[in-house]
Amino acid sequence: MQILLLCGAIAGPLFIIIFLIEGFLRPGYDAMRQPVSALAIGSRGWIQRANFLITGVLMFACAFGLRLALVAYGGSFWFPVLIGIYALGLIGAGFFTTDVTGLPKEKGVIVKRTKSGIFHDLSSLPVFLALFIAFFVFAHLVIGSGQWGWALYSILSGLAFALCFVLAGIGFGGRPRFGAYGGLWQRLCIAIGWIWIALVAAHLL
Numbered sequence: 001m002q003i004l005l006l007c008g009a010i011a012g013p014l015f016i017i018i019f020l021i022e023g024f025l026r027p028g029y030d031a032m033r034q035p036v037s038a039l040a041i042g043s044r045g046w047i048q049r050a051n052f053l054i055t056g057v058l059m060f061a062c063a064f065g066l067r068l069a070l071v072a073y074g075g076s077f078w079f080p081v082l083i084g085i086y087a088l089g090l091i092g093a094g095f096f097t098t099d100v101t102g103l104p105k106e107k108g109v110i111v112k113r114t115k116s117g118i119f120h121d122l123s124s125l126p127v128f129l130a131l132f133i134a135f136f137v138f139a140h141l142v143i144g145s146g147q148w149g150w151a152l153y154s155i156l157s158g159l160a161f162a163l164c165f166v167l168a169g170i171g172f173g174g175r176p177r178f179g180a181y182g183g184l185w186q187r188l189c190i191a192i193g194w195i196w197i198a199l200v201a202a203h204l205l
Contacts, residue, residue, distance in 0.1 A: 004065025008083075008201030011058035012194030018051045019190075030103070034183045035172060036190060037098040037120065045097060052094030059087035062201055069204040073145055079137045083197070085130040092123025100172060128165055131193050132158060138200060150203070157196045164189035 022039050023031040029039065039048035063084035070076040099117030135158030139151040164185045171182025 001065050001068045002205060004061050005069060005201045005205040007058040008062025008065065009198050009205060011055040011062065012198035014058075015051055015055040016191060016194055019048060022047050022051075030183065031187070032184050033171075033180055034103065035098070035100055035168075035186050036183075037093065037124070038101050040094075040097045041101070049094045049097070052090050056087050056090030056094060059090065059197070060084060062197075063087060065201070066204065070141065073141055076137070076141055079134060079141060082130045082134040082137060085126050086134070089123050089125070089127035089130065093120055093127065096120040096123060098124075128189075131197075132162055132165075135161065135196065154196065154200075157192055161189055161192045161196075164192065 019036045019039060022044070023029055023036075026039060026044060036048070039045065040052070063080045066083055067076075067080040070079060096116045096119040098120040099113050135154045139154035139158070142150045142154070168182050168186035168189055171180075171185055
């Protein structure tokens with residue numbers, strides 16, 4: 001169980017460190033504007049694709065560890081399942097490359113979606129949705145054991161996660177006022193989620 005939880009504790013920091021370094025080193029990449037998934041495009045894209053796959057596998061292993069660790073809290077069916085869905089979404093995002101670059105589109109130009117880009121979006125949706133629900137499921141779980149600090153942290157993180165996700169979506173949607181910061185909001189969203197998962201895993205560990 002400890003090894004499985006350790007997988008969850010290291011996955012988040014690993015994912016964040018890799019995309020930050022790769023975004024800094026990638027020529028022409030604008031981290032403030034472009035999504036993390038755009039790092040999977042191009043000849044160096046294998047680095048971010050591997051990042052999705054490796055951390056996805058680590059989190060899938062962690063889901064089994066969570067199931068065992070939460071027995072002490074009365075057990076939980078949905079929390080490990082949600083984290084497992086989150087992990088599978090990451091793996092799917094690693095297999096399919098996005099079409100979304102986050103860069104401004106020329107006026108009147110219609111960008112044709114690819115099957116890979118569509119499947120990437122379908123894989124990414126459960127990543128954010130499952131994690132959003134997981135914040136509140138965990139909060140409800142720890143309230144039962146009197147851990148109000150963890151419950152409050154989880155609820156506030158869930159709300160901040162949702163806000164950043166919406167703002168990132170607006171930015172990537174091409175709104176002039178938000179477009180220049182879509183990448184920043186997405187990175188805040190990702191960091192909030194990954195740091196919370198790492199801390200939960202470390203706490204249970």
